[in-house]
Amino acid sequence: MSVPEAQEAVTVSVFVQRLSATRLGARLARRLAVHQLDEWNVPYGSEGSETVALVVAELAANAVLHGRVPGRDFELCLRYDSAGTVRVEVSDTHPAHPMLSPAQTDGGRGLLLVAALSARWGVNARKGPGKTVWAECAVTLARQAADGDHVTPSAATRAR
DSSP states (O other): OOOOOOOOOOOEEEEEEEEOSSHHHHHHHHHHHHHHHHHTTOOTTSHHHHHHHHHHHHHHHHHHHTSOOTTOOEEEEEEEETTTEEEEEEEESOOOOOOOOOOBTTBOOHHHHHHHHSSEEEEEEOSSSSEEEEEEEEOOOOEEOTTSOEEOHHHHHHHO
16 A cells, blocks of 8 residues: 655635725725735735735726626635735626627726736626636735744845
8 A cells, every 4th residue: 555645735824805886996895905905915016026915906896897797896815825826806796797809999908917917817707696707816925034023025125
């Protein structure tokens, strides 16, 4: 009988927030996302933080502009695993699924950006009405100094 190899444990952290399906709600989704990433040791202004912020902004804007049902909110869910992946999920109650199409002259580039910035993306049905649009982005953790403070790459370069 062979002994199974030990697998490294993967820690998953989750952040969930319901937001009003308004432009202000979409803006708040982006701000909450970068704040939460900083809490998970993905610092403000880092490449990973900026990438996830853009993905959240596009998916939240789509939920507000195209997925809005009057009187219904949308939901932002971030899942971070210790392997360095952030999964962004934005759920709304509109039944229509988004479609990736060639960019229009009056917009329509949001999903093209999401596709370009993320490792994978897709749409899932959800319990109740609507759908969840998700995207997975790779992020790099900041190194931590001995006292536990964040050390960003630019700060590390200046310290040399």
